[in-house]
Amino acid sequence: MIDPPRITQTAGLLTAFVHLTVPREDIRKVMGPGLGEVRAAVAAQGIAATGPWFTHHLRMAPGIFDFEICVPVAAPIDPVGRVKLGQWPVTTVARTVFHGDYEGLGAAWGEFNAWVAAKGYTPRPDMWECYLAGPESGVDPSGWRTELNRPLVD
Numbered sequence: 657m658i659d660p661p662r663i664t665q666t667a668g669l670l671t672a673f674v675h676l677t678v679p680r681e682d683i684r685k686v687m688g689p690g691l692g693e694v695r696a697a698v699a700a701q702g703i704a705a706t707g708p709w710f711t712h713h714l715r716m717a718p719g720i721f722d723f724e725i726c727v728p729v730a731a732p733i734d735p736v737g738r739v740k741l742g743q744w745p746v747t748t749v750a751r752t753v754f755h756g757d758y759e760g761l762g763a764a765w766g767e768f769n770a771w772v773a774a775k776g777y778t779p780r781p782d783m784w785e786c787y788l789a790g791p792e793s794g795v796d797p798s799g800w801r802t803e804l805n806r807p808l809v810d
Contacts, residue, residue: 661751788801
């Protein structure tokens with residue numbers, strides 16, 4: 657289930673991120689360690705996270721995930737290992753929130769992308785998911801919330 661989509665403008669954002677390109681079936685193997693790597697780099701530098709973590713999908717190719725695991729940060733980090741500093745510009749996006757288990761994200765994206773197309777918007781090739789509440793917030797997936805963002809061509 658998704659909330660009614662809306663069009664909004666994001667604020668600029670500093671992030672710490674690690675870029676990964678993996679076969680689709682490996683996503684569960686790399687997500688936790690990748691997030692841990694980013695969080696450890698941020699914590700080691702004494703910099704605060706300023707919001708929930710998210711994944712920025714650069715392109716969607718069958719069978720391949722080309723994405724960044726991102727943590728918004730209060731100040732620039734010094735790159736360390738695979739963790740880099742990112743700077744996001746102000747962006748116009750279509751946005752909704754999906755409620756449920758991560759297994760339902762594919763269908764949620766399908767419904768959301770259909771809404772974007774039906775409204776006549778032109779999406780960019782990238783998109784991102786912001787994990788507002790997940791398994792760490794409780795075992796009942798009905799309480800999990802994932803914000804879906806689709807940047808739009810101006």
